[in-house]
Amino acid sequence: MYNQVILIEHPLIQHKLTLMRKADTSTTKFRNLLKEISLLLAYEVTRDLPLKYEAIKTPLAPMNAPVLAPDKKLVLVSVMRAGQGILDGMLELMPTARVGHIGLYRDPKTLIPIEYYFKIPEDVEKRDMLVVDPMLATGNSAVAAVERLKSTNPLSIKFVCLLAAPEGIEHFCAVHPDVPLYTAAIDDHLDEHGYIIPGLGDAGDRLFGTK
Numbered sequence: 772m773y774n775q776v777i778l779i780e781h782p783l784i785q786h787k788l789t790l791m792r793k794a795d796t797s798t799t800k801f802r803n804l805l806k807e808i809s810l811l812l813a814y815e816v817t818r819d820l821p822l823k824y825e826a827i828k829t830p831l832a833p834m835n836a837p838v839l840a841p842d843k844k845l846v847l848v849s850v851m852r853a854g855q856g857i858l859d860g861m862l863e864l865m866p867t868a869r870v871g872h873i874g875l876y877r878d879p880k881t882l883i884p885i886e887y888y889f890k891i892p893e894d895v896e897k898r899d900m901l902v903v904d905p906m907l908a909t910g911n912s913a914v915a916a917v918e919r920l921k922s923t924n925p926l927s928i929k930f931v932c933l934l935a936a937p938e939g940i941e942h943f944c945a946v947h948p949d950v951p952l953y954t955a956a957i958d959d960h961l962d963e964h965g966y967i968i969p970g971l972g973d974a975g976d977r978l979f980g981t982k
């Protein structure tokens with residue numbers, strides 16, 4: 772296993788992920804589960820956020836209490852369209868984060884990612900970036916997205932997915948050894964169409980009910 776890969780094996784995440792994998796899980800349930808898991812992923816991914824101490828008064832006594840350091844700012848970047856499912860959950864926990872979007876589609880024959888949308892906040896150089904996409908399959912999209920986002924000079928980048936294939940992890944870690952990769956599971960392999968096996972199917976279709 773690569774040092775930069777952080778496998779989040781929390782039982783609540785694992786249980787909810789199993790529900791998401793089931794073929795008969797409805798779109799509504801799938802969407803809610805992804806949102807719930809995203810809250811838990813966000814908890815892990817933000818573990819190292821710095822704190823400062825602020826003088827406050829409780830009803831009983833004054834104290835120096837920890838709050839998030841105000842100069843530590845985040846930008847969440849959703850890799851469209853399935854990234855939206857993680858973004859929604861994370862925004863609930865971190866409502867002041869700014870948001871960027873990158874749109875890539877996979878050429879069905881070559882599986883090579885083509886960029887069709889790119890919009891991120893102007894002050895990205897002052898922000899730590901969390902890039903979210905539920906499925907790390909071939910790694911082509913993740914590698915291309917992170918490459919493009921690195922060119923905007925954020926303070927740091929972390930990549931967060933739900934499920935990864937070993938092939939995708941190898942590809943991502945070879946190209947971006949400096950980017951921590953968070954995932955809740957590492958599955959068996961990719962099929963000939965670039966789908967993760969056993970996986971959960973097409974995350975975008977299941978999230979938006981498009982198939």
Ligand code: URA
Pocket residue numbers: 853906908965966967968970971972973974975
């Ligand atoms: N994208 C998906 O949505 N599912 C996969 O299995 C692979 C890529």
